[in-house]
Amino acid sequence: MTAQVITITSGKGGVGKTTAVANLATAIAADGKKVVCIDGDIGLRNLDVVMGLENRIVYDIVDVIEGRCKLKQAMIRDKHFPEMYLIPAAQTRDKNAVSPTDMIRICNDLRSDADFVIIDSPAGIERGFRNAIAAADRVIVVTNPEVSAVRDADRVVGILEAEEKGIPALILNRLNQALVRNNDMLSAEDVLDLLGIQLIGIVPEDESVIIGSNRGAPVVSDPKSRAGQAFRNIARRIQGQDVPFMDLDQQSGLWGAIQKLAGRK
Amino acid sequence: MNFFTRKRSAENAKERLQLVLVHDRTDLTPAQLESLKDDLLIAISKYIEIDPEAVQIGLERDGRSQRLVADIPLRNVSRRHAG
Numbered sequence: 001m002t003a004q005v006i007t008i009t010s011g012k013g014g015v016g017k018t019t020a021v022a023n024l025a026t027a028i029a030a031d032g033k034k035v036v037c038i039d040g041d042i043g044l045r046n047l048d049v050v051m052g053l054e055n056r057i058v059y060d061i062v063d064v065i066e067g068r069c070k071l072k073q074a075m076i077r078d079k080h081f082p083e084m085y086l087i088p089a090a091q092t093r094d095k096n097a098v099s100p101t102d103m104i105r106i107c108n109d110l111r112s113d114a115d116f117v118i119i120d121s122p123a124g125i126e127r128g129f130r131n132a133i134a135a136a137d138r139v140i141v142v143t144n145p146e147v148s149a150v151r152d153a154d155r156v157v158g159i160l161e162a163e164e165k166g167i168p169a170l171i172l173n174r175l176n177q178a179l180v181r182n183n184d185m186l187s188a189e190d191v192l193d194l195l196g197i198q199l200i201g202i203v204p205e206d207e208s209v210i211i212g213s214n215r216g217a218p219v220v221s222d223p224k225s226r227a228g229q230a231f232r233n234i235a236r237r238i239q240g241q242d243v244p245f246m247d248l249d250q251q252s253g254l255w256g257a258i259q260k261l262a263g264r265k
Numbered sequence: 266m267n268f269f270t271r272k273r274s275a276e277n278a279k280e281r282l283q284l285v286l287v288h289d290r291t292d293l294t295p296a297q298l299e300s301l302k303d304d305l306l307i308a309i310s311k312y313i314e315i316d317p318e319a320v321q322i323g324l325e326r327d328g329r330s331q332r333l334v335a336d337i338p339l340r341n342v343s344r345r346h347a348g
Binding site for chain 1: 286
């Protein structure tokens with residue numbers, strides 16, 4: 001096995017990075033792959049609660065870096081998928097507890113033992129973000145169709161370009177199709193045109209996402225959830241499958257337009 | 266606000282973002298761009314006569330790259346020499 005290391009980032013906080021990591025990891029694990037998630041938000045640990053694993057934490061990533069435990073001891077096995085693991089963030093206030101070199105070393109150790117390593121980046125463009133992208137083979141930027149989120153996403157895309165990390169793919173999260181239809185929300189076409197990057201998926205706004213995180217059970221496990229379906233599709237695209245984009249709006253030709261924008265003609 | 270007269274907000278968002286992103290990406294504030302335009306006009310005017318009122322200089326986006334686009338109409342000089 002040689003794992004692909006994927007970092008999920010956004011610039012702005014609260015757009016759904018952690019939710020995306022938990023859901024994509026769960027969907028990939030459900031497809032039979034071995035996935036290790038790393039919470040990169042040192043001091044503001046959250047991926048554990050979204051994944052429902054908060055009561056199982058013994059060691060965290062800083063314990064690994066400072067030699068208090070072995071890497072395997074900090075890998076918490078998921079409740080439902082035995083091939084899915086979480087390496088939790090530390091709750092320390094020391095922002096320098098993790099360096100880009102530490103992240104590269106940990107990811108290299110994981111590469112031989114997993115199919116995917118998914119890193120949840122903190123918001124912002126500082127140390128935690130630099131750590132999160134250091135080991136990435138591929139970066140996915142999450143944004144919402146709102147001016148502040150799109151602006152911050154563009155800053156992050158610019159930094160990734162400057163750091164020669166390549167052009168990231170975009171997840172447009174929390175799209176409200178009724179507002180788009182009313183021309184009161186930026187459409188997927190608008191956001192792609194503004195950012196000038198490729199789309200990997202659109203996740204419709206869906207109450208079941210909140211219900212899922214309340215329960216610590218990512219929404220991809222709910223077969224009826226629209227957002228869950230969108231995340232399952234993105235997970236398949238990450239695995240290299242060609243999955244058509246969901247039809248979010250039967251009343252317009254959005255689907256075709258998105259296909260065109262995504263270069264799928 | 267009246268439902269029939271208000272501009273749909275998605276358009277506002279897109280237009281505002283187009284401007285903000287081009288300035289963020291170039292790290293050039295609108296004020297700096299104005300001063301760049303003034304300097305350009307002074308430099309060009311040393312060599313050729315232009316109509317400052319008709320000049321259009323702005324930043325344009327092209328995918329992920331930006332370009333500075335200038336449309337600078339020249340005054341007809343032959344007439345002045347013929348004068």
